[in-house]
Amino acid sequence: MRILRLFHKSGQEKNKAWLAPAILIGLVVFILLISLVVDGIITEDYFRLLMVLLIVIMTAFLFERIDKVRTLNKMNEKLKKQTEKLKDANEELETFAYSVSHDLRVPLRAIDGFSRILMEDYEDKLDSEGKRLLNIIQENTHKMGQLIDDILLLSRASHQKMKFREIDMEELVKRVFEEQRSSSQSQNVHLKLKHIPPAYGDRTLLQQVFSNLISNSFKFTEPADERIIEVGAENGKNETTYYVKDNGMGFNMKYKDKLFGLFGRLHGTDEFKGTGVGLSIVQRVIRRHGGTVWGEGEINKGATFYFSIPHKKGSEENGF
Amino acid sequence: MGFNEIEVLLVEDNETDAELTIRALRRKNLANNLVWVKDGEEALEFIFATGRYFEREIHDILKLVLLDLRMPKVDGLEVIRKIKGDERTNKIPIVVLTSSKEDKDIVESYNLGVNSYVSKPVEFDEFREAVSTLGLYWMLLNKSPE
Numbered sequence: 001m002r003i004l005r006l007f008h009k010s011g012q013e014k015n016k017a018w019l020a021p022a023i024l025i026g027l028v029v030f031i032l033l034i035s036l037v038v039d040g041i042i043t044e045d046y047f048r049l050l051m052v053l054l055i056v057i058m059t060a061f062l063f064e065r066i067d068k069v070r071t072l073n074k075m076n077e078k079l080k081k082q083t084e085k086l087k088d089a090n091e092e093l094e095t096f097a098y099s100v101s102h103d104l105r106v107p108l109r110a111i112d113g114f115s116r117i118l119m120e121d122y123e124d125k126l127d128s129e130g131k132r133l134l135n136i137i138q139e140n141t142h143k144m145g146q147l148i149d150d151i152l153l154l155s156r157a158s159h160q161k162m163k164f165r166e167i168d169m170e171e172l173v174k175r176v177f178e179e180q181r182s183s184s185q186s187q188n189v190h191l192k193l194k195h196i197p198p199a200y201g202d203r204t205l206l207q208q209v210f211s212n213l214i215s216n217s218f219k220f221t222e223p224a225d226e227r228i229i230e231v232g233a234e235n236g237k238n239e240t241t242y243y244v245k246d247n248g249m250g251f252n253m254k255y256k257d258k259l260f261g262l263f264g265r266l267h268g269t270d271e272f273k274g275t276g277v278g279l280s281i282v283q284r285v286i287r288r289h290g291g292t293v294w295g296e297g298e299i300n301k302g303a304t305f306y307f308s309i310p311h312k313k314g315s316e317e318n319g320f
Numbered sequence: 321m322g323f324n325e326i327e328v329l330l331v332e333d334n335e336t337d338a339e340l341t342i343r344a345l346r347r348k349n350l351a352n353n354l355v356w357v358k359d360g361e362e363a364l365e366f367i368f369a370t371g372r373y374f375e376r377e378i379h380d381i382l383k384l385v386l387l388d389l390r391m392p393k394v395d396g397l398e399v400i401r402k403i404k405g406d407e408r409t410n411k412i413p414i415v416v417l418t419s420s421k422e423d424k425d426i427v428e429s430y431n432l433g434v435n436s437y438v439s440k441p442v443e444f445d446e447f448r449e450a451v452s453t454l455g456l457y458w459m460l461l462n463k464s465p466e
Contacts, residue, residue: 105419105442110336113444117343145442 018060025053090159097155104148112141143275150277153208154262157281162202162288166312169196169242172203173231176210180218186227189218194232197240200312205285212278213244213305219272220248220303238311239291245304250297259295282307326376327353327383327459331363331399332417333391340444341386341417344451350459360394363387364402367409382412384458387434389418389425397428404433411465413458417451 032046115137119126126134170193177191199206214229221227230245251259251266258264260283263276279295286293286307297303328350332338338356345351357363365371367385369378385403389396396416403409415436416429426437438454441447 103419105440106334106337109340109419109440109442109444109447112442113340113447114336116444142443148442 018057018064021053021057021060025050025057028053093155094159097152097159100148100151100155105145108141108144108148112138112145115141147275147277150275150281154277154281154284157205157208157284158288160202160205162205164200164202166198166200167203167206169199169206169233172207173210173214176207176214177229179211180215184215184218186218186222188225189221189227189229192228192230194230196231196233196242197235199240199242199309201289201309202285205288206309209282209285209307210244212282216278216305217244217246217248217303219274220250221246222248222272224248236308239308240311241306241308243304243306245302247302250299250301250303251295252299253297256295256297260293279305325353325380326355327381328355328455329363329366329382329385330354330356331358331360331385331387331391331396332356333358333388337388337440340447341451344448345455347448348452348455350452350455359391360396360399363399364394367403367412368406378408381464383462383464384455385412385414386417387414389416389420389429397425397432400429400432400434413462413464415454415458417454 028046028050032050035046115134119131119134123131173193173196174191177193181187181189210231214231217229218227221229224247226247228247231243232245233240233242249267249272255266258266260279261276262280264279265274265276267274282305283293286309290310291308293305293307295303295305328345330338330341332341338358342351342354342356345354355366357366362372363385366373366376367378367382369376387396387399396418400414400416403412403414410433413435414433415438416425416434417438417440418425419440421439429437436454436458438450441450
C-alpha cells in the first residue's frame with residue numbers, strides 16, 4: 001500500500017514540469033544574492049537569465065494546467081457515457097419488471113382458470129386421481145404467482161425512487177405486526193416492542209423490510225406454544241441498529257452467509273412456505289439506505305435479524 | 321342480437337382472459353348483452369358507431385366498458401382519452417381491467433377520467449369474484465344519467 005502511494009507521489013511530481021526551472025531559478029536567485037552581498041552589483045546578464053527562467057517556468061505551468069483540464073474533460077466525458085449506460089440499463093430493468101408483472105401473469109391465470117373450470121364443469125367425469133392431478137396444477141400455479149409477486153417486489157426494492165423523510169418506526173412496526181396477525185389469523189403471537197428511535201429513510205421500503213422480517217418471525221415461530229417477537233433498537237454514533245428477534249426455529253450459524261441470497265432457503269418447502277426472496281429484498285433496501293444487515297440464530301432457539309440505518313446527516317448521499 | 325341492446329363492451333386482446341371474464345359474468349347472468357372486441361381500434365368503432373359498427377346508434381345505452389390497457393393498434397389509454405374527451409360518450413362508465421398494477425398506469429387512467437381501475441388477480445377464484453362484483457355493481461346498482 002505504502003509502495004503504491006510512493007509510486008503515485010513520484011508519478012505526480014513527474015507531471016509538474018515547472019518544478020525543474022523553479023529549482024533552477026531558486027539557485028540563480030541564491031547566487032545573485034551571494035554576489036550582491038560580496039560585490040554589491042548585479043550584472044545585466046544575470047538579470048536576463050532570471051527573466052528567461054521566469055518565462056520558462058510560467059510556460060511550463062501553463063502547459064500543465066492545459067493538460068489537467070484536458071484530462072478532466074476526458075474523464076468527464078467518460079463519466080457521462082457511463083451514467084448514460086447505467087440509465088439505459090436501469091430503464092431496461094424496469095421494462096423487464098413490468099413485462100414480468102404483466103405478461104407472465106396472463107398465461108398463469110389461464111392455467112389456473114381453465115383447470116378450475118375443468119374441475120367444476122367436469123366433476124362427475126373425473127375420478128379421484130384426475131382431481132388430484134388437477135389440484136397439483138393449481139398448487140403450482142399458486143406458487144408461480146407468489147414467485148412473480150416476490151420478484152416484482154425485489155425489483156421495486158432495487159429501483160423505486162426513494163423519498164427520504166423521518167419515519168416513526170414504532171408506529172410502522174405496530175402496523176406491520178397487526179397486518180401480519182390478522183392475515184395469518186394467529187392469536188398466540190406476542191409483540192414485545194421496545195422504545196425505538198425514528199429513522200430517516202423511505203417509508204414504503206422500510207415498511208417492506210419490517211413486513212418481511214416480521215412475517216418470517218410469524219412463519220418460523222408457528223410450531224412454538226408461546227410465540228414472542230421482540231423488536232428493539234440501539235442508538236450508535238453514526239447509525240441506529242434495529243433488530244427483530246423471535247423464539248422460533250432459528251437456524252444454523254454455519255449457513256449465515258446464505259441467508260440473504262436470492263432464492264436461498266434453509267428449510268424445505270414442505271416445512272415452511274416461501275420463495276426465498278424476502279431477505280434479499282431486506283438486504284437491498286438496507287443497502288440502498290447505506291446500512292448493513294445481518295442475522296444471528298441457533299437451531300430451535302430462535303433468530304435475530306439486525307439492520308442499521310445511518311443517521312440523517314449524509315444518509316441521502318450514502319443511499320443510492 | 322342487434323347492437324342496440326348491448327350493455328357491456330369487453331375490450332380484451334387476450335382470448336383466454338376474455339373467455340374467463342365472460343364466464344365469470346355469465347355465472348351472474350350478466351353476459352347476455354355483451355360484445356367482445358379484440359383491440360382499441362374496434363372498440364372505438366363500436367363506441368362511435370363507425371366502420372364495422374356503422375349501423376349502431378351512438379346514443380344507445382352502454383352500461384359498462386371493460387377495458388384492458390395493453391392492446392395492439394390503439395391501446396387502452398388512447399381509448400379512454402377518446403371516449404372521455406367526447407361529449408356524446410363521456411358519461412359511459414369505463415372500468416379498466418388489466419394485469420398491470422403499475423402506479424403510472426393507474427394515475428394516468430384516472431387522469432383521463434376512468435371510473436374505476438381493477439387489476440386482474442392471478443388466482444381464478446379471486447378473478448371471478450372481482451369480475452362478478454364489478455359487473456353486479458355497474459350493471460345493476462349504479463345509476464347512469466339517462
